[in-house]
Structure formats: structure tokens, C-alpha cells
Amino acid sequence: MTQTGKKPRILIVGGGAGGLELAVKLGESLGKTERAEITLVDRSRTHVWKPLLHQVAAGTLDSHSDELEYLALSVRHHFHFRLGELVGLDRAAKEIHLAPVLSLEGEELLPESRLGYDYLVFALGSLTNDFGTPGAKEHCISLDSAPAALHFQRKLIDASLRAQLARPEQGRFTVTIIGGGATGVELAAELHMSTRIMTSYGLENLHPERDVKIVIVDAAPRILPLLPERVSSAVTRELRKLDIDVHTNEKVVQVSPEGVQMGSGKLIASGLTVWAAGIKAPDFLRDIGGLETNRANQLVVDKTLRSSRDPAIFALGDCAACPLDDSGKLVPPRAQAAHQQALLLAKTLPRLLSGKSALPFRYHDHGSLVSLGEYSTVGSLMGGIRSGSLFIEGMFAKWMYWSLHKKHQIAINGMFRTWLATWVEAIDRIRNPRIKLH
The missing domain is CATH 3.50.50.60 (FAD/NAD(P)-binding domain)
Known part of the structure; x- marks a missing residue:
């Protein structure tokens, strides 16, 4: 008291x-x-x-x-x-x-x-940090909250419906992601998978390699600059297999309705732009x-x-x-x-x-995982071997990434409720469309 x-x-x-x-x-x-x-x-x-x-x-x-x-x-x-x-x-x-x-x-x-x-x-x-880049606030969407993510998803569906009726000579519809960190990379792979799934729901003009172009832009020398270079290299290879363009060492100097202008002089004509670089x-x-x-x-x-x-x-x-x-x-x-x-x-x-002193915080790095949707998961586990880290990818990495979300649910809802929720998720994957179409 x-x-x-x-x-x-x-x-x-x-x-x-x-x-x-x-x-x-x-x-x-x-x-x-x-x-x-x-x-x-x-x-x-x-x-x-x-x-x-x-x-x-x-x-x-x-x-x-x-x-x-x-x-x-x-x-x-x-x-x-x-x-x-x-x-x-x-x-x-x-x-x-x-x-x-x-x-x-x-x-x-x-x-x-x-x-x-x-x-x-x-x-x-x-929140994402646009560093005061001209036009970023007006012409980019930042995935800082669920409402912002839903806003992007609605814009994506609208753009997909317009692209369905577009003439071939109008070219590919481009989504530009500014920022090659985990958010930007995971979004790129998820968008590729999403557009591929859309073709099974009647949107034939949205083949991800033919009709949609996904681009990642980052000012750093490589994507995922805060993660081990081996993880970055593996993710880059996977993205290129999906025909996702990766532009590194490119600083964005302006965003406009026409697209993304870079310091090197390159202009990416972008139909939909996401800012995922930096935080504050x-x-x-x-x-x-x-x-x-x-x-x-x-x-x-x-x-x-x-x-x-x-x-x-x-x-x-x-x-x-x-x-x-x-x-x-x-x-x-x-x-x-x-x-x-x-x-x-x-x-x-x-x-x-109780009148006792505060405890000091010691951070323990358990490694990092990057999900590339259904295609792959890549990461490193700290303390996995004597040298301090263990590189993982494939199904084991996918399971580890999935378990992180489950651990969060268990911390809030407990084991039994999380077990029930997991079964509901499995049923929903059978009952509902593979992607949200509205």
C-alpha cells in the first residue's frame, strides 16, 4: 500500500x-x-x-x-x-x-x-522513419499498425482489379518497397505469393513474373544489413529466384505520384509504394x-x-x-x-x-529469422554451435519462425487457449480463401 x-x-x-x-x-x-x-x-x-x-x-x-x-x-x-x-x-x-x-x-x-x-x-x-524525404508522407504507406496494413491491402486489391483490365502495352504494375530490412523483405516475398494466388481466383492478368513487378530499394550495401551476411546473401538469392528486383546503395531522394527518385538519377515508376526503412x-x-x-x-x-x-x-x-x-x-x-x-x-x-532494488537488463540475442512466405525461411540461431551461431533455412527455419508467434500467444493466452486457436487456424485455412480478397 x-x-x-x-x-x-x-x-x-x-x-x-x-x-x-x-x-x-x-x-x-x-x-x-x-x-x-x-x-x-x-x-x-x-x-x-x-x-x-x-x-x-x-x-x-x-x-x-x-x-x-x-x-x-x-x-x-x-x-x-x-x-x-x-x-x-x-x-x-x-x-x-x-x-x-x-x-x-x-x-x-x-x-x-x-x-x-x-x-x-x-x-x-x-514508427517507420522517412527522414523527411520529400513526398514520402504523401505518397507512401507505412506498415506501422493493423489499420495501415489493411489500408495497403485494400489499395493492392484495387490496383489488382485495375491491372486485370489493363492493356499489355501499358506495362507491368510495380510495387516499390523502400527499405531492405526484415519488414521490406518479408513483404516482398508475401506480395509475390499473394499475386500468384490471385490468378486462381480469376485475375489472370496478375501473374507475378509477367504482370507485376516487385522492387526493393535500400541505401545500405546489402539488404538485411543488421543480420549476418550469410543470411543476407541467402535471402537475396531467394528473392532473385522470384524475379524481385533488389537495388542496394541507392538512396531515395523523392517520392512522387510518378514513382521513386533515387540519388543516382534512377526513377522507378511505381504504382504502389511502401516505406519500410528506418524506425523512430x-x-x-x-x-x-x-x-x-x-x-x-x-x-x-x-x-x-x-x-x-x-x-x-x-x-x-x-x-x-x-x-x-x-x-x-x-x-x-x-x-x-x-x-x-x-x-x-x-x-x-x-x-x-516490496522495497527491493531494480534488476539490471541483459539482452540475449537468440538469432534472427526472415520469412519468405511459402517459399522459404532463412535465419541464424545464436548459441547453436560453439562459434556462437547456427545458420538455418528451409522447413526447420519455417517451424522456428512459426513457433515465435505461438510463444507470444502462449505468453498472453496460455497453453490451452493457444492450442485451441491453432486448431481454429488450421480449419480456417481449409474453409476460407487462401488470401483476403476484400
């Missing part, structure tokens, strides 16, 4: 993978026993695992079948859920400010409000409440994930600039890092309530 006799209030802002897992674990350990009041805040009503958004965009995954309802989860796991978007922080009063919640018609559902806390955790994830934390986090942030708007935290300027505030995941070691490097923005940090804070916060 606090000095006022009330239960301690732990407020988590952001219901992504890390934030939701933390809310579930604290709800089970502190909320269930009424040792603390746990509240999760998110501007969306449902949760979709972010690494799957490229499948939502390609139509190979129906987000409605995979999404989780925050309200239902809050009841099941003994935490509170508050719908709202963070717009301000009052550290002196220990309150956050939430914007009004509006309906689709613009009517006010919930007024502007404030929520108090004793401990505050930021788990807001990240949301802009409103920049110096919020006087907290220290870096150039990418990330909150600067110490090795315990505690804010450098307020001991009652923590941050995890992509929105946190957490030191990796004494070299000055930061923990990489990966889902596995957010998962590990959520596990740490699930131990740290109960310790703080």
Missing part, C-alpha cells in the same frame, strides 16, 4: 507485444492478489502481433482472425484497460493526459482525461514531461530500464534507448528484446513494491 492507504498504481502505455505481455504478467502476479492496480492504455481496441503486419498487408492473413481484444484480456488477466491516446505527461502530479476518443463519425465517445500512476511504463513501440519512436515522446530522449525520440533509460530523469518511469521495447553494454551501443529494436524487457519488468516492479 502507498502512504495514502491506496493500492499502488502501475500504468503501462502501449499494448504491443512487450506492453501487453507485461500487463498480463503483472495482472496475474499483482492484480489478481490485489497488491497493485494494473492499467494498460492503448489507442486501439485490439492487439495484432506486429511481425505479422506484412502478411496482413499482402492479404495472406486476416487480421480479424488473429487480433486479441484488450477488454477481454483485461478481465481474464486481472488488469484494467483504458482506450485512449497519450498526449501529455505531468511528472509533478504523476499523471498522463489522454486525448478525447472519437467515433468513426467524429463524435466524442470519451472526453479528454487524466490517469494517475505510481509507476509508469512506456511501451509504445516504434513516436514524435510526441520527444522531451515529453522533460524526460531525456535521443534523436530517434527514444526515451533514454539505464540498465534497469528506468528513465534517466525519473525513477518512477520506465520504458521498454523500440521506444527505449537502453544500453547494450559499456561500448555505447543500444539494445536492437527487435521483438525478442521487447519480450525479454517485459519479463524483466514483471520481476522488477513487484520487487520495488
